[in-house]
Amino acid sequence: MHPVAAEPTARRPTRGDPPWWLPASDDGERAAGGPPRWAAPVERALAAAPAGPPAPAPRPAADLAGLLAPPLAPLLAAADAAFAAAAPAAREADARAVWAGARGWLAAQLATAAARTLVGRVREARAAGELTAATPGERFDEALRALATRPALTELLGRYPVLGRLWGGRCLAAVDAAVELLGRWRADRAALAATLLAGAAPGAPARVRLGLGDPHAGGRTVALLEFADGRRLVYKPRPLAAHARWNALLEWFARRRPDLAPRAVALLPREGYGWAGFVAQAPCADEAEVAAFYARTGAQLALLHAVRAVDIHAENVIASGGHPVVVDVETLFHPSAPPSTDGGPDPAADALAESAHRTAVLPQPLLGEAGAIDSSAVGAHAGQRTPGLLPAWEEPGTDRMRLVRRRLPWPGGPNRPTLPPPYAPPVPADHAGALREGFRAAHRLLAAHLDELTAEGGPLTRFAAERTRLVVRPSQEYADLLAEATEPGALRDLPARCRALAALHEETGRPRLAAFADHELAELLDGDIPLLTTAPGSSDVRTAAGHSLPGALADPGLAAAVAALRGWDEAERGFQDWVVRASLATTRPFAGHRADPGTRPVPRVPPPVPPGDAVGVPPEAGWASALAENVGDRLLALARTGGTRVNWVGLHLLGERRWFLHPQGAALADGYPGTALFLAELGRATGRGRYLTAAAEAVTHPLPATLRLLAAHPELADAVGPGGFHGVGGLAYATARLARLLGSEELTAALPDALTALASASAGAASADLADGLAGALLGAEALGASGTPGADALADRLTARLERATPPAATGLLWGSAGIDLALGRPAAAAPSAADLGWCAGHAGRPAAAAPAAADLGWCAGHAGTLLTGAPAAALAAHRERLAARAPGPDHSPCHGELGLWEPLMEDTGGQGPPAHPAVSRLLHDIEREGPRCGTPDGVPTPGLLNGLAGVGHGLLRLALGSRVPSVLGLRTGSDGSAPHRAGDRPETRRGTGRHDRATKTPATRTPKTETPTTETPATRTPRTGTPTAEGA
Structure with missing residues (x-):
């Protein structure tokens, strides 16, 4: 025997040993006594296998079945004989074509089942120095020929009896399916000639291809019959x-x-x-x-x-x-x-x-x-x-x-x-x-x-x-399970293979699957993709086994x-x-985080007409407020309701590379907390109860539940991350702000869980930025501290110390750059971005302001506007204002890298007295009124989220209308004047400059009644929120 044919650790079967097939038999087969049906073709193959290695021969194909052909040959020969005995007129041309197709499909299945085991034996032989041929390919063939002998196959199946179960079962299934297909073709040939193969009567198929779909119900698959004249026919079993x-x-x-x-x-x-x-x-x-x-x-x-x-x-x-x-x-x-x-x-x-x-x-x-x-x-x-x-x-x-x-x-x-x-x-x-x-x-x-x-x-x-x-x-889930269940360890006995398929019985959040798991397992054990059927008029289900x-x-x-x-x-x-x-x-591909250059001709917009009930209010303020309400009503119309909850379907960015459609999750950037924040701010600003009610229904139950889960499972919080817009920092901020806006006991009670989750998320965080890292965590902790959550100030102190030691990112923008760290620490930006990187910025760290180049990125997320939020001097703000005056509104109104983000640095400059008086503001408001709010999505498709969606547009409009009376969600600010209150123990030397930590904190009593007192509008008077307003799809 060639050395590779036997494993050193395997014992030769002796008289009195249990038969090789017994460990692979199920309870019913054991109880029946005697070899199971699937063992018969394997026994015939073993009997016909050569005593010594076969002579070298060219590989029949370059695919896996061709590479592994020698040990599979006895099995295929046994299947050939079985088909010849079972098929009437098996020597006829149509029978030969059918069996050729079935045989090729069978070879592929046999190879797939055995590949990991056979290749493992080859590698063991190579490591042991047992192969003597000259080249790697010749040594591979040498090992495979050695494994094709009767002693080697007997040894192999004694060690891996489940492989024999798979081989035998597939051989039986291939013969049965081929005989069935042949009989059906012969029975229907005349009818097919008169219908699907209209024309001259077809002869025998020249070629039959099986395996054109998943194997179901005993290895049956879709087949394609090809005829000499080019006609083709599809068979479906x-x-x-x-x-x-x-x-x-x-x-x-x-x-x-x-x-x-x-x-x-x-x-x-x-x-x-x-x-x-x-x-x-x-x-x-x-x-x-x-x-x-x-x-x-x-x-x-x-x-x-x-x-x-x-x-x-x-x-x-x-x-x-x-x-x-x-x-x-x-x-x-x-x-x-x-x-x-x-x-x-x-x-x-x-x-x-x-x-x-x-x-x-x-x-x-x-x-x-x-x-x-x-x-x-x-x-x-x-x-x-x-x-x-x-x-x-x-x-x-x-x-x-x-x-x-x-x-x-x-x-x-x-x-x-x-x-x-x-x-x-x-x-x-x-x-x-x-x-x-x-x-x-x-x-x-x-x-x-x-x-x-x-x-x-x-x-x-x-x-x-x-x-x-x-x-x-999904069929791919079954296919993955089948592939992993061909590991040699899963082929030693039937319980081992069942363990390899144990995922069928695991809790997956799909409780109704439990009723099907045992039946799925039975079909997978035999190498089939499970098949379940029903009828539209019934609630019953039938398995492939009946x-x-x-x-x-x-x-x-x-x-x-x-x-x-x-x-x-x-x-x-x-x-x-x-x-x-x-x-x-x-x-559409994601275009990147870069603001539109605004190079189109600047339109001439007539001055706004003050609303009739807004005497003494700046015209732009009333205009912006009315547009914000329009956005709010649009969000209510897009909302989906059920039970006591409201949520939205939206477009989300996957890995900052591609868009996908999904229900809003819990991230502040594009999830329901950001949408609810805008609606709550709008409700408090306008006194309209429908916005407050929708905001409450969006967050009251899911947000505390999410925070409880993250607090109870630190590993989940760590996976989510601490960031301010994509992580737990944003959840903490949103919970604190919404608890105050809505007067929600449920959200207030969830603040300690938010703190626990935030501590877990930030413990091992490596990123320091605002969107995903520690800067966002610090602002989230300060929001919790401002709400009076015990322990929040201590966490903020620890995060401050870590941020001050952190190596700043190479980028200089706000969301993922050093400006976000500066914002969190309450200090002016330490460096300006270069024109080649994220756009031009001037006026920081005491440098004089200058005009931005036309090609500069002015955006909030990664460009100039974001860096101005870190305490820019008046000259820099003035230069920014003049830059906006020279540009036309871009196609994106949202805050991330759209128009309203560009105005964010100027919102605080109004002292809460309304929007900056500027023709460019009128142009922007006119553009939103004429075109409708355009989101930062492909083709401007409406989406509800904060950074790229309607909620962000609405929040920006509220900020234009009311300035710092609406705290900046883009700066994660919670104070009634837009700033975060001082915390006990704040150190002026580490919280220096003109940042948010140095501003005085106003109390809620200083706000106007309009922003604090909702009207008596009841939920029953809300705008219907079960669909979009028109059939044209927003």
Whole structure:
């Protein structure tokens, strides 16, 4: 025996030892006595395996199955014999083509199951010096030939009997599936010739490709049959009745809107299986056909949303000319599964889970530990990499072959329309108008024909009894589990493999999964991706093995769909249209944190007319206040409500690189605390109770719950970080300010938890900046101290000492640069940014002011405006004011790097007497009034958040109207005059200059009654907040 064929630690089986297959048998198989069915093909392979290494031979293929071919050969030979015995007329051309395809798919599965074990044996032999061939590739082949002998395979299976279970089970499944496919082809050949293969009678398939989808129900997969004349046919080993009902719905729609109707897939349904016409990707003829493609995509999206479809991702849609053809619609009338949150039920999460976003047609990133990928039908494109680190083989086919983990490339698919060369590929966001118009038109048509659709025998009710697939976990999650369960340690016995799949039973925040876990495990143990089915008219679920789970679903999918359709009014259409628009905008790249240069011609704006009830108020102040109320009402209209909570769906930045759609979380920058802060400030300033009520409903329950969680779990607080806008410092600030504005006992009671969480988050923090680091933590601690939270001043002292010793960041901006540290320490900026870095800044540290270059970044987050917040002299503020006078308002009104952030340094200069008197202020207010508030998002899509969204625009308008009477949230200030009160023990030598710590603190009694006393408006009089105001999507 070649040395590699035996492991030194393995004992040869002797007479009287238990059979090799026993450790891999389940309880039922053990009780039955005798070898289980899956052991038979393995026993035949062992009997036929050669006694010595086979002669060297060329590798049959360069793929994994080709590399590992020698030890797999006896198994494939046993499968060949089994198919020949089971298939009628197995020597006929069609049988040979079917088995060739099944054999290739079987080889790939056998190789995948054994690869880690076999490669591990090769590496052990190399380390032991047992391989004698000259090159790494030859030594690899030498080791594999040694492992192909009967003694070596017997030894291998004695040590890893579960590998034998997988091998034997896959061999049986491949033979059964191939015989089944062959029989169905022969039975249906005449009908197929008359329908899907119209034309000359087809001969035998020239090629059959299996494995074109996940293996279900005994290794069955979708197959493609290719004929010599170029015709192709798709075989699906599952019922196609639901797909046929979908085709009927498309026909119904086409009779009413033929211009928007997408093409259906031709079908030949059969009992338990069916055939589908092959749909080939084809380019569009011109831009007009591209526009038609996206209009049909929008219409089809509305139809898919109506039937509660999910999983319509890139692999299930083919761009065929001007038609987006859905080739797989097995997941219709699917139940929703809103994610559970630590703050309790979230109406925004529920709304997004019920929206058109759920279909997977619209762009949406799939997040992983290493990045993100968009797999949606509209957004997926070539050039992406997997979001997680997946197993991959390094130096394959050599004795150095080893498993590594890396992001793998996604090759792209046929889901997006193309144009013939030399035209560039169409960009989905450029066709948002066509897609939205198609969606709105179909949405209106479906709503108008609701009674017809849902009547007895109507297009929707006819789905009631058809089988549809239930997806309780992503297929990739199953695939990852299967891959990890091929580790050699998981192949030693069946309990070890069950432990490798134990994640199925772990608590995941999806409690309904527990009912399915045992059935999923049974299918995964045999190498299948679990398959669960239901019917739209039932709440029962059926497994692939035929087990019924009565009442496993909360409600039948058809009833849920009809109930949802009854709510398709103009407000709901507006929300859905916003979801479509926002989703498409996420395909735009993030443009970076840089303010618009404002180089357009400066418009001439007539002077504002003072409001009739604002005698003595500066005209701009009344104007800004009215616009702030408009923004507040818009936020109320965008809010999603449920129970006692309010929340919003918004656009969020992922890693400062890309946008994604998500319910607002707890971060101050883009979460519900920032939105609630603006509404609360607006309510106190205007006396309107509807804003105060909405703010309270947004934070009263989820914010304390989040703080309790972070206080109880320091590791979570550490992961969140201490920052002022993206971390616990911002939560502490928001809780303290909102507790005061709302007079909330719940928020006041949560302040000690905020302090505990902030201490944990900052304990090991390395970053010193304002957004994510210790500067934000210090301002959060001072906000807690100003609220009287015991221990907050001591934490602030410790953070001050750490900040004073910290090495400042290389950048000089406010959010991520040294200016943020200066702001937190209450000292003037120590250095000005360079024009080449973050823009020009002048007037700091005693230098004279000068005019900023036109190309300078004036923004608040990373540019000049932010550095001016750290105690700039009057000359610098004057220079900034003149720079603003010479520019036109940019396309972004939000504070981060938009227009209102540019004015933030000048807000405090008014002494609370209203906005700076300046023509540029009138230009900005006129621009907001004429165009509506524009957010710092792609294409200016409205979003509720603070730094880039409507809340930030509204807060900036309030600051323009009332100056320092509304504390600067951009400076994390809490005092009634915009400053933070002195803390006991403040040291003037470390809190020097003209910063916020040196200002006198006014008491709440000095504020005007208007800013303190709400009116008697009750929650019942609030503006409806269940959708956007119009169907045009904000």
